[in-house]
Each structure stands twice: as C-alpha cells, then as structure tokens.
Amino acid sequence: xxxxxxxxxxxxxxxxxxxxxxxxxxxxxxxxxxxxxxxxxxxxxxxxxxxxxxxxxxxxxxxxxxxxxxxxxxxxxxxxxxxxxxxxxxxxxxxxxxxxxxxxxxxxxxxxxxxxxxxxxxxxxxxxxxxxxxxxxxxxxxxxxxxxxxxxxxxxxxxxxxxxxxxxxxxxxxxxxxxxxxxxxxxxxxxxxxxxxxxxxxxxxxxxxxxxxxxxxxxxxxxxxxxxxxxxxxxxxxxxxxxxxxxxxxxxxxxxxxxxxxxxxxxxxxxxxxxxxxxxxxxxxxxxxxxxxxxxxxxxxxxxxxxxxxxxxxxxxxxxxxxxxxxxxxxxxxxxxxxxxxxxxxxxxxxxxxxxxxxxxxxxxxxxxxxxxxxxxxxxxxxxxxxxxx
Amino acid sequence: xxxxxxxxxxxxxxxxxxxxxxxxxxxxxxxxxxxxxxxxxxxxxxxxxxxxxxxxxxxxxxxxxxxxxxxxxxxxxxxxxxxxxxxxxxxxxxxxxxxxxxxxxxxxxxxxxxxxxxxxxxxx
Numbered sequence: 358x359x360x361x362x363x364x365x366x367x368x369x370x371x372x373x374x375x376x377x378x379x380x381x382x383x384x385x386x387x388x389x390x391x392x393x394x395x396x397x398x399x400x401x402x403x404x405x406x407x408x409x410x411x412x413x414x415x416x417x418x419x420x421x422x423x424x425x426x427x428x429x430x431x432x433x434x435x436x437x438x439x440x441x442x443x444x445x446x447x448x449x450x451x452x453x454x455x456x457x458x459x460x461x462x463x464x465x466x467x468x469x470x471x472x473x474x475x476x477x478x479x480x481x482x483x484x485x486x487x488x489x490x491x492x493x494x495x496x497x498x499x500x501x502x503x504x505x506x507x508x509x510x511x512x513x514x515x516x517x518x519x520x521x522x523x524x525x526x527x528x529x530x531x532x533x534x535x536x537x538x539x540x541x542x543x544x545x546x547x548x549x550x551x552x553x554x555x556x557x558x559x560x561x562x563x564x565x566x567x568x569x570x571x572x573x574x575x576x577x578x579x580x581x582x583x584x585x586x587x588x589x590x591x592x593x594x595x596x597x598x599x600x601x602x603x604x605x606x607x608x609x610x611x612x613x614x615x616x617x618x619x620x621x622x623x624x625x626x627x628x629x630x631x632x633x634x635x636x637x638x639x640x641x642x643x644x645x646x647x648x649x650x651x652x653x654x655x656x657x658x659x660x661x662x663x664x665x666x667x668x669x670x671x672x673x674x675x676x677x678x679x680x681x682x683x684x685x686x687x688x689x690x691x692x693x694x695x696x697x698x699x700x701x702x703x704x705x706x707x708x709x710x711x712x713x714x715x716x717x718x719x720x721x722x723x724x725x726x727x728x729x730x731x732x733x734x735x736x737x738x739x740x741x742x743x744x745x746x747x
Numbered sequence: 748x749x750x751x752x753x754x755x756x757x758x759x760x761x762x763x764x765x766x767x768x769x770x771x772x773x774x775x776x777x778x779x780x781x782x783x784x785x786x787x788x789x790x791x792x793x794x795x796x797x798x799x800x801x802x803x804x805x806x807x808x809x810x811x812x813x814x815x816x817x818x819x820x821x822x823x824x825x826x827x828x829x830x831x832x833x834x835x836x837x838x839x840x841x842x843x844x845x846x847x848x849x850x851x852x853x854x855x856x857x858x859x860x861x862x863x864x865x866x867x868x869x870x871x
Contacts, residue, residue: 671789673813677753677761697789709787745767745817747782747793747809 363683364727368568368720369517369545369662370685374613375570375721381616382572385609395606396597405608412615419618420543420562421553422579428598429606432576433544434468436563439578439591439602440540441472441511444561445481447589448508456506460537462486462494463703466517469542473511482506490705491654492519496527503535510539515546518700518716519653520662522550529558538584544568544576548621549629549659560584566610570721571617575610578602628721633660635719635728640665642732643717646739652701652714661719666701666710667735670742675715678738682731685716753814754848756822761814766824768807770795781866784859786811792820792863796827798871803827810860815853819843819860837864 365373374382385391385408393401395409413424430436441459448457461473463485473483484502488494499510510532515522525541532539538560543552548569554562562579566572580588580601594603621628640663643649648668667675672686686698697711706714717731753761770778777798784791790812797805806824810817826837840857843849849857 669786669811671812674761674817677814707787708789712789741764745764745809746811747791 363681364730366682366684366717366719366723366727366731368723369520369716369718371567371573372570372720373722374567374572375617375620377620378571378613378616382609382613385612391608391612393608395608396595405606408612409606409608412611415615415619415622416564416577417579419548419552419622420564420579421555421557422562426554426579426581428578428580428601429611430576430578430602431574432567433466433542433563433565434576435591436565436576436578437466437468437511437540437542438472439588440561440563441469441509442476442591443588443601444509444538444540444584445476445479447587449479450589451587456482457508458482458484458504458506460484460486460499460502460507460510460512462488462512464488464492464516464518464700465511465513466542466544469511469513487703491657492516492521492652492700492704493654493657494523494528496524496531499528500531500535503531503537507535507537510537511542512539513542513545514552515543515550515659515662516653516700517545517662518698519664519704520545520658520718521653522546522657522659525559526557532560533558538581538587545662546659548618548625549632549661554579554581561588566614566617569617569621572610572613575607575614577614629660632719632721632723635723635725636660636663636717638725639663639717639719639728639731642729643735646736648739650710652704652706661723663717663719664701664714665717666706666714667739668710668713669746670713670739672713672715674742675713675735675738678742679734681734684718684731686712686714757815757818757847757849760818760821760847764817764821766807766821767809769809770797770805770807777871779867779869779871781863781868781870783862783866784812789813790816790856790859792816792860794820794823794860794863794867796867796871801831803830808863812856812859813853815847815849816856816860819847819849819857822847823860823864 391404391408393405395406417424486498529539540561541559542563544565547564560581565576590601592603597603650666652664697708701711780795782793793809795807806827808820810820840861
C-alpha cells in the first residue's frame with residue numbers, strides 16, 4: 358500500500374505484477390534484450406522462441422500439463438471464446454445440420470455466457486444450470502443435463518464474484534463417461550488452488566496472467582491432445598500456435614506470465630495459507646456487523662475472495678462511501694451496470710441482498726493491517742448508511 | 748468506481764447528508780411526510796417537511812439508494828428550507844439531474860425522490 362492510496366482489495370479484478378515478473382518482462386523489450394519475433398529464423402528470433410518455450414513450460418507446470426498442450430492467447434476472455442466458439446463451430450462443421458447443445462451455469466463469467474448466447478443465435482441450444490444457495494453445481498446436475506447432442510460442458514473452477522470452487526474432477530468424470538469435452542475457466546483459481554490436469558478429466562482450460570501477479574494482455578488455453586483437432590480457430594493470419602491462434606507472440610508478456618506461474622508453483626501453498634488466514638480474519642471482523650451475510654460456500658472457496666451482503670445498505674453507496682478502500686460490488690467486468698449481481702440472484706439472494714454486496718479480494722501484497730482497516734471502515738460506513746435509511 | 752470519480756457537488760452532498768433524520772411533530776406547527784419506492788427495487792425515500800408561518804422551516808429525509816439518490820435528497824433539503832410551499836420552484840428530476848450531473852441511467856431513482864416530495868407537499 359502506498360501512503361495515502363486506498364487499500365487494494367480487488368485482486369480478483371486484477372493484481373499488480375510481481376517485481377520479479379516486471380524485471381523479466383523488461384529484458385524482452387529493448388535492443389539490448391530479447392526483442393525478436395519468435396517466428397523469425399535468425400538469432401534474435403531463436404532467442405525469443407527459447408524464452409517463449411521456457412515460459413510455456415513454466416505455465417504448464419503450474420497446472421500439471423505438458424508444454425505442448427498450451428496455446429497462447431490475450432487472456433481468459435479470448436481463451437473462453439476460443440474454447441466455446443471453437444468447439445461448437447468445429448462440431449457444426451463436422452456434422453452440418455446436426456443439433457448442438459452446450460451445458461454451462463448461470464453463475465459463469467460473462468466471457469463464457471456471452472459466447473454461449475452468441476452460439477444460441479447460431480442455432481445452438483444451451484442449458485444454464487442453477488447452483489445451490491451456496492453457489493455450488495452438483496455434478497449430478499451436469500450428468501443429467503448431458504444429452505446425445507451435447508458438444509461441450511463449460512463450468513468455471515472458482516467463481517469470480519463469490520470465490521466458490523466447483524468439483525471439477527467429479528464433473529469431468531461424468532463428461533468423460535459421456536464422451537463430452539469439459540472446458541474450465543480457471544482465471545480465478547490458477548495459482549491459488551490446486552489444478553492438476555495430469556489427473557483431472559479436463560479437455561480445455563482457460564488461464565490469464567494478470568490475476569496471479571503477471572501482466573495484463575496474455576493468457577493461455579490448455580487443449581488436451583484428443584481435442585486439438587476438434588477446435589476451430591477464431592483468429593487467422595500467420596498460423597502461429599500450430600494454426601490455433603495466429604498473430605505475433607508478445608514475448609515480454611509471455612515471459613512475464615511464465616515467471617508469474619513459476620512463482621506460484623514455488624510458493625502457492627504458503628501463500629494460499631497466508632491469504633486464507635487474512636480472509637478468515639476479514640470475515641471474523643465483517644461477520645460481527647449486524648446483518649452481514651456471507652455469500653457462497655464457507656469452505657469450498659479460493660483463499661482470497663470474500664463476498665458479503667449487508668442487509669439494509671445499498672451496495673453502490675457503501676462502495677462509494679469507502680474511499681480508503683479499492684474494492685468492487687461484484688465482477689469488475691460488470692460493475693458499471695446498475696443491475697444487481699446475476700451471480701447472487703442465481704444463488705437465490707433477493708434483489709435487495711444482491712445489490713447490497715461487496716467483493717473483497719486479497720492477494721500477495723495484502724496485510725493484516727489492511728484487513729483491519731477494511732473492517733473498521735466498512736463498520737463505520739454501514740452504520741452511517743443505515744442511520745439515514747427509512 | 749470510486750467516490751473520487753463522482754462530481755464534486757454530488758460527492759460533497761453524499762459525504763455530508765446533514766439533513767438525514769426525522770422531524771419531531773411536537774416541535775413544529777405541522778409536519779408533512781411523503782414516502783415512495785421500495786428497497787427491493789433499489790430506492791426508498793421518505794421526506795418530511797415542517798411548515799410554519801407559511802414557510803418550509805425544516806426538511807429531513809431518510810433514504811435507501813445509490814449515492815445520487817442520497818445526494819439529491821440532501822440537495823433538495825438544502826434548497827427547500829426557507830421557501831414558501833405554495834411557491835416552490837423546485838423543477839423536476841430532469842432539472843435536478845442537469846444541475847447535479849446525475850447520469851441518465853439514474854433518472855428513475857430521482858423519480859422516486861420526486862414522488863416522495865410530492866406526497867409530502869400534498870399533505871402539507
């Protein structure tokens with residue numbers, strides 16, 4: 358925290374790059390560094406290619422995958438689009454006129470829901486599963502929803518608003534039984550919760566760098582070898598990434614992503630314990646405010662995300678009455694709208710509670726002092742707003 | 748969005764809210780109260796006017812809603828005090844929005860404030 362700056366509690370929106378990440382990126386920008394185009398065959402290109410492939414191994418190691426199974430993208434939104442649109446359109450091309458069906462959940466990120474809505478316009482049928490009141494999808498719901506025409510199941514690992522973790526292993530098991538590929542949006546869980554694709558029955562998995570102290574503008578899509586041929590690219594051009602994602606690779610961002618993942622691989626368990634302890638401390642403080650309600654399952658969650666509704670307090674007023682804190686009322690990608698959170702509505706929260714929530718998200722540089730300051734500030738502002746309410 | 752991004756006038760009103768509260772009927776000649784909106788729809792406002800000697804002597808409100816709603820209530824309270832209730836030229840929510848730089852998306856909320864005020868004036 359910089360002196361006088363608001364306490365940053367919005368790591369689920371984005372995180373500052375780790376200084377070690379920034380240093381590695383800086384080595385890949387100028388004439389004296391590794392600035393070449395990895396597709397070039399001269400020495401500059403070879404050096405850049407080596408850095409890119411090293412980073413590919415670093416990212417793959419974080420999720421228990423092989424380096425060759427990763428496709429670089431611009432972030433999780435593009436990864437999700439490539440996975441969903443690419444799979445559904447490839448299925449359409451392979452069997453013209455055959456009905457196509459996708460299974461997903463109402464609580465997914467817009468980067469999953471919007472491609473699904475796009476596919477509905479293209480004639481695809483989509484089932485949107487409703488989670489239980491704690492935000493969890495029962496794997497049996499997925500099993501029941503899969504039909505003979507299902508071409509993809511897309512379920513996120515950690516929810517971006519409430520932080521709950523879905524049982525991806527069990528969901529993937531049902532998908533494998535039915536021969537349906539499973540896509541997982543892991544933007545909020547990578548580097549924070551265990552992901553082991555050597556063991557998990559997952560076919561496609563979306564990653565982004567900027568949620569794990571890497572740079573913005575770079576991500577990856579894990580594609581299992583069995584599914585590679587069943588994915589249609591969205592971007593055409595130079596044929597990079599074995600034709601799945603054309604475009605000159607952003608070496609500095611990819612290198613930064615690699616270092617960020619390596620730091621997570623080395624320190625994930627210790628960091629997760631530390632951040633979880635901070636989250637528990639935060640809830641112990643906030644939970645004592647009358648009318649505070651935790652959103653999402655109390656235990657099955659990523660360490661850093663806490664979503665709390667404060668009965669009788671309007672969320673936007675609460676947020677704006679806390680100038681000493683930087684946090685969100687919900688997804689940062691959705692926080693400009695005047696609508697209550699669709700995620701909380703899907704959990705069955707009434708509109709008043711859904712629009713009275715704050716998302717606190719902690720990360721690598723969060724401290725106990727910041728958590729204590731947050732509790733004190735929220736208590737003050739909730740009290741002020743309740744005092745003026747009818 | 749941060750409070751720093753609000754227009755300065757809205758920010759000052761929202762952070763002050765000096766006129767939030769109730770009016771004690773025993774203190775004045777008459778207190779007229781109007782109410783509108785519902786919490787589950789995002790906005791609820793109650794406005795009380797104390798009228799004495801043909802003038803609005805005091806205004807108090809209670810409000811649940813967004814910062815623009817609360818700020819508008821505070822601004823109206825400051826504007827109304829001291830005026831004659833039969834000669835109020837308070838304009839309408841469009842005028843208020845223009846004066847306070849309230850975004851168009853929030854106009855519906857100001858309509859609730861207007862409904863509460865009109866209800867109070869009708870009873871005055």
